[in-house]
Amino acid sequence: MHEFLINHGYPALFFLSFFASTLIPIGSEWLLVALIAQSFAPVPVVLVASAGNFLGACTGYGIGLYGSTFLSAKVLRMNENERVRAEQWFAKYGIWSLLFSWLPLAGDPLCVVAGMMKVGFARFAILVMAGKTARYAALAWATEVGRKLFF
Numbered sequence: 001m002h003e004f005l006i007n008h009g010y011p012a013l014f015f016l017s018f019f020a021s022t023l024i025p026i027g028s029e030w031l032l033v034a035l036i037a038q039s040f041a042p043v044p045v046v047l048v049a050s051a052g053n054f055l056g057a058c059t060g061y062g063i064g065l066y067g068s069t070f071l072s073a074k075v076l077r078m079n080e081n082e083r084v085r086a087e088q089w090f091a092k093y094g095i096w097s098l099l100f101s102w103l104p105l106a107g108d109p110l111c112v113v114a115g116m117m118k119v120g121f122a123r124f125a126i127l128v129m130a131g132k133t134a135r136y137a138a139l140a141w142a143t144e145v146g147r148k149l150f151f
Contacts, residue, residue, distance in 0.1 A: 006034050013045065014052040021056025021132075023108050028053065032136060033143045042140040050133040057101055057111040057128045064115020071116055090117040098127035102135040 006012070013035060017028040032049050036042055064071065090113065098114055101107040114124050 006031070006038065009035060009040065010044070010048045013048050017049045017052030018056040018059075021053040021108065021111075022059055023112075027104075029139055032139055036140055036143045037147060042144055046133065046136045046140050049136045050129065053102070053132045053136070054125070054129050057108075057132070058125075060108055060111035061115040061119075061121070061124055064112040065118065066115075068116040068118070071112075087117045090114075090119070095119060095123065095127070098124060099131040101128045102132045 004012070013028065013031050016026065016031050020026050020028040028049060032045055035045050094113070094117070097110055098119070101110050111124075111128065
């Protein structure tokens with residue numbers, strides 16, 4: 001399976017990054033590192049991974065946005081007052097947490113919550129894309145440094 005993904009380069013990275021940013025527990029970082037180690041150019045690799053990961057986050061945002069009534073009432077069992085208070089708190093303090101949407105386990109639910117809390121899409125997009133791109137860029141930079149040191 002690893003060879004299949006490496007042999008399909010950018011499309012495989014895009015789809016793996018997309019699915020890694022949904023509630024499916026897989027990682028895409030290993031493929032980014034493998035492609036750079038195989039002499040793929042770091043900038044396009046980072047852009048492809050970031051785009052896939054961002055679109056996966058948008059899926060979570062959409063689930064939160066369009067499913068907020070169901071999620072609030074049935075899953076989280078929040079009454080109207082609790083929901084309004086949560087929206088106000090998230091608008092005041094939680095919006096910056098979207099910079100950390102790349103974190104394992106916590107990042108994907110943050111995107112769903114952002115949709116539930118009706119965060120404006122432009123604000124969501126800027127913060128999520130900045131966080132995800134910075135993470136992939138740091139990983140690509142570390143891979144390039146390591147490749148030059150050891151190979």
